[in-house]
Amino acid sequence: MNSEQKCKNGVFIAFEGIDGSGKSTQAKLLAKRLKDMGIKIYETREPTDAPVGALIRQILTGRIKTDNKVIAALFLADRLDHLLNNTDGICGKIEDGVTVISDRYYFSSYAYHSVDVDMDWVINANSICADLLRPSCTVFIDVTPDESLDRIAKGRYQSELFETKERLTLVKEKYMEAFEKLKDKENIIIVNGNQTPEKIAEAIWNKVKCYFE
Ligand code: ADP
Numbered sequence: 001m002n003s004e005q006k007c008k009n010g011v012f013i014a015f016e017g018i019d020g021s022g023k024s025t026q027a028k029l030l031a032k033r034l035k036d037m038g039i040k041i042y043e044t045r046e047p048t049d050a051p052v053g054a055l056i057r058q059i060l061t062g063r064i065k066t067d068n069k070v071i072a073a074l075f076l077a078d079r080l081d082h083l084l085n086n087t088d089g090i091c092g093k094i095e096d097g098v099t100v101i102s103d104r105y106y107f108s109s110y111a112y113h114s115v116d117v118d119m120d121w122v123i124n125a126n127s128i129c130a131d132l133l134r135p136s137c138t139v140f141i142d143v144t145p146d147e148s149l150d151r152i153a154k155g156r157y158q159s160e161l162f163e164t165k166e167r168l169t170l171v172k173e174k175y176m177e178a179f180e181k182l183k184d185k186e187n188i189i190i191v192n193g194n195q196t197p198e199k200i201a202e203a204i205w206n207k208v209k210c211y212f213e
């Protein structure tokens with residue numbers, strides 16, 4: 001694959017939501033369900049574990065400080081590598097007919113970076129990714145910032161750059177703004193995340209099963 005081509009064949013589902021909304025829980029539940037049906041699945045996430053993703057994690061924990069546009073650009077570089085790298089790039093998987101489930105994709109950039117940087121700039125910068133691979137659907141797990149912060153507090157100790165109530169409230173608003181802006185181009189599924197994991201998984205399944213029938 002190179003950046004001039006479009007990926008086709010497999011289904012690509014991106015999970016989105018504010019920190020602690022339950023994305024990785026739901027990504028795992030959906031992946032398990034599909035594996036049990038005998039469908040080939042590749043589970044992945046952003047920021048990645050590749051070198052640019054590792055650098056981003058040092059920024060998120062505050063070990064490295066830099067400008068917000070630089071952060072947005074690093075996430076874009078990480079995403080392009082996520083799509084195109086020769087070892088386990090998503091585009092290669094999709095070409096091989098594998099179903100890819102990613103915990104975060106470009107809507108995370110639209111929402112998180114547009115708090116500080118113009119949203120259209122972020123969307124334009126990421127258009128190379130949208131041209132390469134638009135998700136079959138983007139599943140947004142909708143929880144209140146209070147609920148997500150509660151879950152984060154119960155689940156782990158280290159808090160990251162974006163994990164304050166004020167910030168998550170703004171990020172959630174930006175997600176909604178991005179969904180509205182791109183509603184004609186993107187297939188967006190919003191599910192109520194303030195339910196048990198099993199109920200959320202059922203609601204998601206009812207919306208995505210059409211890709212596997
Ligand atoms: P994210 O990937 O969005 O950060 P996680 O799936 O890691 O979220 O969930 C964050 C925390 O909340 C974890 O401790 C997880 O066990 C818990 N959790 C996930 N889904 C639910 C839910 N529906 N209700 C209550 N707690 C949940």
Ligand code: TYD
Pocket residue numbers: 018019020021023046047060075103104105106108109110112113160162163
């Ligand atoms: P992650 O480790 O997935 O956090 P969580 O499990 O809490 O959702 O993501 C790390 C952080 O990176 C998260 O706060 C969202 C942020 N982020 C961006 O700011 N831009 C992006 O493009 C992506 C993919 C994530």
